[in-house]
Amino acid sequence: MKFTGIGFLLCLFSCNFLFSQQPGNDLLLIQKHNAKMSQYLLQKNINGLKTLFAAGAIVMPEYHPAIYSNESIFNYYQSWFDSTTTRLYQKHTLDVQRSGNYYIETGAFTWQFSKQNNTTTYTGKYLTVWERTDTLFQIAGTAWGADRPIAPNTFLFSRKDLADPVPVPPASQLTTALAQRNEGITTLVKNRQGQQHALQYFTNDAMYLTYDSPVFSGIKDICNYFSEHEKPGDVMVDSLKISASKIIDAGTLKIEFGYYTIDVRWQGGGGRFTGKSINIWRKEEDGSYKLFRQMVNHT
Numbered sequence: 001m002k003f004t005g006i007g008f009l010l011c012l013f014s015c016n017f018l019f020s021q022q023p024g025n026d027l028l029l030i031q032k033h034n035a036k037m038s039q040y041l042l043q044k045n046i047n048g049l050k051t052l053f054a055a056g057a058i059v060m061p062e063y064h065p066a067i068y069s070n071e072s073i074f075n076y077y078q079s080w081f082d083s084t085t086t087r088l089y090q091k092h093t094l095d096v097q098r099s100g101n102y103y104i105e106t107g108a109f110t111w112q113f114s115k116q117n118n119t120t121t122y123t124g125k126y127l128t129v130w131e132r133t134d135t136l137f138q139i140a141g142t143a144w145g146a147d148r149p150i151a152p153n154t155f156l157f158s159r160k161d162l163a164d165p166v167p168v169p170p171a172s173q174l175t176t177a178l179a180q181r182n183e184g185i186t187t188l189v190k191n192r193q194g195q196q197h198a199l200q201y202f203t204n205d206a207m208y209l210t211y212d213s214p215v216f217s218g219i220k221d222i223c224n225y226f227s228e229h230e231k232p233g234d235v236m237v238d239s240l241k242i243s244a245s246k247i248i249d250a251g252t253l254k255i256e257f258g259y260y261t262i263d264v265r266w267q268g269g270g271g272r273f274t275g276k277s278i279n280i281w282r283k284e285e286d287g288s289y290k291l292f293r294q295m296v297n298h299t
Contacts, residue, residue, distance in 0.1 A: 025173065027096060029137045030105060030130060038089040041111075044081040046074055054131050058246060058257050060143035062124070062211070062297045063152040066245065066276045068164040076158060077297065080113075081158035081189050088112035092127075094215065096275040097280075097293070101252035102140065103130040104280055104293055106207055107217070109233050120154060123147055125209045125296035129255055131249075140248070141257055142277050145297035149212045152298070166259070169247040178256055178281060181289050182242040186218060189262075190237045194230030202291045203282055209276075209295040221298065238263040253292065254281040259299070275299040 009024040040048035053059075059067040059076065067073050080086075104127065113121040126144035130137060168188060169175050181201065188197040199218065202208065208225065209217040216222045239248075240262045248255040256279040263272050280293035 001128060021108070024138055026103060026137075027100065027290045029132075030093070030096060030103065031080065033130075033137060033139075038091070038297070041077075041080075043087045044086075046078055046081065048206065048267060050074055051138075054136070057139055058141040059295060060141075060151075060257075060276045060278065061155070061158065061294075063095075063147040063155050063299070064159055065299055066166075066257070068167060068245065071166050072160070075160065079158045079160065080149075084113040084115045086111065086113045094125075101132045102248065102250040103132070103242050104128075104255075105130060106209065106286035106295075108215070114159065121236055122150070122154070125215050125295075127280075127293060129278065141246075141255070141278055143276070143295045143297055145209070145211050145295070147212075147214045159211065167245045169244050172247075174249055174254060175244070175247055177289060178244065178254065179246065180280075181281070182258070186240045186242055189230060189240055191231040192230050192235070192237070194226035194228070195223055198226040200290075202294075203284065206291055207293050208291075209293075211297050233288065235264050235266045238265060252282065254283075255279075255288065258282060 036048065039045070040052070053070060053073055055070060057070060057073060059073050061067070061076065064076070067076055078220060082096050085119045088110060091107050092109070095106045097104040106125070106127050108125050109123070110194060113120055115121070124144055124146040128139055129141040131140040141281060164199055185197060185201055188200070202222050204219045206219060206222055208222045210216075213225070216225050234249040240260065242258060242260045246255050246257040257276075258279055259274070259276040261272065261274050264270055275296055276299050277294060279291055281289040282292040284290050
């Protein structure tokens, strides 16, 4: 089931929703809960935030390790409250997809915050996985990142040495199938075959949300991005390891929380880089899994 937002802007005082079809109660719940997020950030209300996250939620802030426990999630937000004051928090929902009891929301955000005498306007995009149970509607996972280059030390105040162990998904046919797909991606990235990366591993109607960039929608835009980003000659990849920390079988869509380490070199430089992602896989008619939505950011 698909709901597409034509216009969706929320802040503390107003929410406007326009959809191509009549929104149901689930979309109204997303609207309501996003408005609560805005309110709680503006109010520095940590207890309010606690009501928005499901047990076992995973949060992936930009330039920060993935957060795997609710206690650490709330410690992360408390560090924001202790060091900054949120002046504005707005979201613009681009798309919502339902699969079973889960809803995949993609969108754009503006987060304006002050630290001492400096004010930063942080703009970007996000992917949020919502989970609905009989009594609750909460965030099962979320990731976000800037839509243009931003200095990592912008968020230095929020970075913590987390003690959370990285989960390992239990062995299953799905776990094996997605691991094999990630191995295929690894080969193409190392060989700098960007166009094939896009064509073989993304659906035609995919959305790709990556670091320092706007949202790429549709296989043409995604193919153009990877053809440039992973072109041969400029950068050599010595190693790449893609791993999964959690996999949710949501029916039509499969939700994978992942992380990676890549060693690269170029003329005059190189280094090791780490990141994480939320991968939304869909099984295609030929039986292969392809990425329907993907959000990637730096650690």
